[in-house]
Amino acid sequence: MPSRALKKKSVVTDPVEPAVTPPPKSPETTFLTKPKLSPKSRKRDMPEGLWIRCPECEELIYDKELDDNLKVCPKCGHHFPIASRERIHSLVETCSFEEMDAQMEAVDVLQFTGAASYESKLAANRKKSPLLKDAVVTGIGRIGHHRVALGVMDFSFLGGSMGSVVGEKLTRLIEIGTDRGLPVVIISASGGARMYEGMFSLMQMAKTCGALAYHAKHKLPYISVLTDPTYAGVIASFATIGDLILAEPKAGIGFAGARVIKDTTQAELPEGFQTAEFLQKHGLIDAIVSRKEMKDRLVYYLDFLTAGRRPH
Numbered sequence: 001m002p003s004r005a006l007k008k009k010s011v012v013t014d015p016v017e018p019a020v021t022p023p024p025k026s027p028e029t030t031f032l033t034k035p036k037l038s039p040k041s042r043k044r045d046m047p048e049g050l051w052i053r054c055p056e057c058e059e060l061i062y063d064k065e066l067d068d069n070l071k072v073c074p075k076c077g078h079h080f081p082i083a084s085r086e087r088i089h090s091l092v093e094t095c096s097f098e099e100m101d102a103q104m105e106a107v108d109v110l111q112f113t114g115a116a117s118y119e120s121k122l123a124a125n126r127k128k129s130p131l132l133k134d135a136v137v138t139g140i141g142r143i144g145h146h147r148v149a150l151g152v153m154d155f156s157f158l159g160g161s162m163g164s165v166v167g168e169k170l171t172r173l174i175e176i177g178t179d180r181g182l183p184v185v186i187i188s189a190s191g192g193a194r195m196y197e198g199m200f201s202l203m204q205m206a207k208t209c210g211a212l213a214y215h216a217k218h219k220l221p222y223i224s225v226l227t228d229p230t231y232a233g234v235i236a237s238f239a240t241i242g243d244l245i246l247a248e249p250k251a252g253i254g255f256a257g258a259r260v261i262k263d264t265t266q267a268e269l270p271e272g273f274q275t276a277e278f279l280q281k282h283g284l285i286d287a288i289v290s291r292k293e294m295k296d297r298l299v300y301y302l303d304f305l306t307a308g309r310r311p312h
Contacts, residue, residue, distance in 0.1 A: 050062065050063055051063060052066060052080075054073045054075065054076060054078050055078065056073060056076045056078035057073065057075050057076035057078065059073070059075045059076070061073060061074065061075070066080065069292070070082065070086075070090050070291050070292055071086070071291070072290065072291050072292055077249065077290065078250075079227075079228065079248050079249060079250070079251075079290075079291055081155060081156070081189075081228075082291070083129075083154060083156060084132070084136070084137045084152040084153065084154035085131060085137065087152050087187060088137065088139075088141070088150065088152055090291070090294075090295065091141075091143055091150070091294065091295050091298070092141035092142055092143055092150065093141070093142045093143070093144075096141045096142035097139050097140070097141035097142075097150070098139050098140045098141065099137065099138070099139040100138050100139045100140070100169070100172065100173060100176070101138060101168075101169050101172060102133065102137075103133060104133060104134065104165050104168065104169060105122075105133050105134065105165065106122055106134055106163050106164060106165045106197075108122075108196070109164075109197065109200060110196070110197065110198055110200075112196045112197075112198075118196040118197075121158060121196065122158075125157050125158050128156070129154070129156055129157055132154055132156075132157050133165070134157060134163070134165040134166055134169070135153055135154050135155075135157040135158055135159075135160045135161060135162070135163075135165075135166050135190070136151055136152065136153045136154065136160075136165075136166045136169050136170060137151070137152050137154065138150070138151040138152075138169045138170065138172070138173040139173075140176070140180075140182070143185070143295060143298050143299060143302065144295070144298075144299035144302070145299075146183065146299065146302045146303075146306065147180075147182055148177075148182055148183045148184065148185050148302070149173050149174065149176055149177030149180075149182045149183070149184045149185070150173075150184075150185050150186075150187075151169070151170050151173050151184075151185070151186040151187070152186075152187045153166070153186075153187060153188050153189045153190050153234075154189065155189040155190065155191070155229070158194065159190070159191035160188075160189045160190035160191060160234075161190060161191055161192060161193065161194035161195075161201070162190055162192070162193050162194060162201060162204050162205075162233055162234055163193075163194035163196070163197045163200070163201045163204070164197055164200050164201065164203075164204065166194075166204065167201070167203070167204025167205075167207050167208055168204075168207075170186065170204075170208050170211075170238065171204075171207050171208055171211045173186075174208070174211040174212055174214075174215050174222075175211055175214075175215075177215060177220065178211075178214055178215045178218055178220060181218070181220060181309075182220070183220060183221045183222065183223065183302055183305065183306060184212070184215060184220070184221075184222045184223070185222075185223045185224075185225065185298065186222075186223075186224055186225070186238060186239070186242075187225040187227060188224065188225065188226055188227065188230045188234050188235075188238075188239040189227045189228070189229065189230060190229070190230055190231065190232075190233075190234040190239075191229065191231055191232060192231050192232020192233040192234060192235075193205070193232060193233030193234075201233070202233065204233075204237075205233050205236060205237035205238075206237075208237055208238040209237050209238055209241060212238055212241060216243075221243050221244075221302070221305035221306060222241075222242050222243050223242055223243065223244045223245075223246065223298065223301060223302070223305075224238070224239050224240065224241070224242030224244070224245050224246070225246045225247070225248075225289075225294070226239060226245065226246070226247040226248070226251055226253050226276065226285070227247070227248045227251050228248060228250065228251035228252050228253075229251070229252040229253070230251065230252070230253050231252070231253070231254055231255065231256070231257075232255060232256065235253060235254065235255055236255055240284065243305065244286050244287070244301055244305070245284065245285050245286050246285070246286065246287050246288070246289050246294075246297070247276035247279070247280070247285045247287075247288050247289070248276065248288070248289065248290070248291055248294075249276060249277075249288055249290060250275055250276060250277065251275070251276040252274055252275065253274055253275070253276055253279055253284075253285075254273075254274035258273075258274060276288050
């Protein structure tokens with residue numbers, strides 16, 4: 001049998017490619033990245049004035065819900081500031097309030113000048129609050145079945161400071177209440193006497209207290225309601241001489257700031273010593289009443305204080 005020579009088959013392999021060196025990076029080389037979406041691009045902008053955050057519980061509250069609840073947080077009960085006319089509306093019977101001295105305005109007797117003049121301050125505050133001529137609204141109204149002489153201070157006007165107009169309006173209100181045999185209810189919200197009027201503002205402390213002393217001589221009741229904040233010349237005069245002294249929850253109440261008191265007395269101050277709760281515990285305040293319950297409680301107290309008196 002003839003022999004055949006076997007030829008070895010050659011193995012075919014892929015050609016080896018030479019190593020490729022990456023091109024050097026150019027400073028102009030840029031890479032496309034996914035754009036970041038800002039929160040505003042993912043949701044609609046929320047219009048201002050619809051929601052407000054409670055400083056106590058940090059919950060967002062619908063503004064209309066807060067208004068309907070008399071500016072009291074429905075979650076934790078925190079009392080927001082409220083305008084004087086809103087407060088009057090929450091207390092008196094519909095269409096029963098007759099305002100007094102509505103056009104009385106302050107004048108710059110001392111020609112006070114500082115960082116800004118007193119006249120410019122007054123003009124700016126009247127522009128900001130066109131329904132107010134000064135920091136208090138006074139008049140005769142009906143709370144429940146009681147006709148009362150009612151004064152409500154407004155902190156939004158120059159910090160509710162007591163100048164000549166505030167003192168004069170409150171004094172006239174008390175005198176009208178005395179002449180007509182009416183109880184007096186004053187709701188305070190103030191940073192104290194108005195420094196722009198100097199001694200004229202301090203004189204209002206004695207004037208209002210004198211009118212209330214004459215009112216008390218006729219055995220007529222006076223209820224003082226303290227709200228946040230009530231300080232200085234107001235707390236040192238008519239605000240703390242009521243037959244009953246009420247306060248809203250957690251209201252800041254005192255004569256001077258905590259730092260001033262500490263520096264003057266050189267003593268450690270108790271925690272929360274300028275709150276309504278502390279002052280009730282130590283006897284200055286008779287009762288702490290929520291804003292939502294204020295009208296009913298005033299009616300209850302007036303029933304007691306005027307029992308046996310003939311209505312005028």
